């Protein structure tokens with residue numbers, strides 16, 4: 001089946017539209033000439049949004065506010081708002097759980113024509129896999145971190161609305177591509193000649209490139225058989241961390257120096273970066289919570305259910321996805 005499709009001429013609300021995933025969803029919807037309503041905050045950086053083509057609505061989902069204005073005629077909602085980094089447990093839960101309650105209460109009240117809501121959760125809501133045993137939709141959820149627990153809490157809120165709203169929950173692993181910052185910090189390190197080896201030596205992981213994720217989201221929105229269900233969505237491969245480093249190095253044509261950071265130093269570094277971040281607005285890229293994730297050997301998931309149900313075939317493997325990511329970054333001003 002051709003992957004490059006979009007939703008035609010629908011009215012759509014995208015939360016988190018200023019963010020990495022949300023802004024790519026907006027771009028794909030605009031290609032289908034959809035009327036796109038974007039939920040953003042007063043403080044949001046709007047550089048990825050073309051304000052002449054979308055309608056902006058300002059609001060913070062952590063507090064109740066009315067979305068009546070844009071939900072009345074909305075066909076689809078893509079709920080991409082959330083936090084992947086935060087300084088406290090409370091911040092994670094407010095953005096990834098409380099925000100869902102605000103949104104779905106509004107959808108239930110005003111979304112009379114809603115055909116589908118795509119809720120973006122995460123592999124972190126289930127937790128790591130056992131070696132050689134990728135998690136799937138039947139695996140019990142055992143999230144490890146505040147982030148994972150807050151994403152699971154968001155899913156639970158979504159399920160509470162499943163009798164009144166046409167919700168589908170998608171759980172991606174790490175998503176990478178243009179406009180992304182967390183995974184790119186690692187690529188940037190390699191570009192500068194450093195391969196910081198942290199965490200488990202033989203880490204295995206699932207990944208997905210942004211274009212494939214957006215295509216999967218659109219497919220899940222329009223396919224009638226997917227209602228009220230949960231799916232993992234990955235690019236279908238499992239990668240050893242060393243392969244990831246090797247692939248990035250080849251694309252960048254660099255031979256980075258490897259430096260192994262011992263485990264006992266990691267916790268100290270995490271604590272130090274947390275301390276420094278007290279004086280900064282943004283949470284650090286690495287903290288003790290993230291170190292819990294990095295220490296796990298296996299972050300793999302099976303997407304067989306999604307692929308089968310939606311006849312979906314990802315178009316990007318690591319080589320192709322990273323090449324596009326690196327090429328995009330090279331073209332950014334100031335690089």
Ligand SMILES: NC(=O)c1ccc[n+]([C@@H]2O[C@H](COP(=O)([O-])OP(=O)(O)OC[C@H]3O[C@@H](n4cnc5c(N)ncnc54)[C@H](OP(=O)(O)O)[C@@H]3O)[C@@H](O)[C@H]2O)c1
Nearest residue numbers: 016018019020021041044060061062081082122173174175
């Ligand atoms: N990136 C990944 O690797 C990955 C993997 C699995 C799942 N996910 C999930 O995918 C979703 C999007 O992630 P992302 O990578 O696109 O993150 P991102 O680039 O940080 O974008 C997050 C978006 O959510 C918005 N947002 C945060 N809190 C909000 C609130 N209280 N009210 C309204 N909007 C709020 C942000 O607005 P501002 O611009 O104002 O900050 C931003 O637009 C998240 O739910 C995340 O858990 C991401």
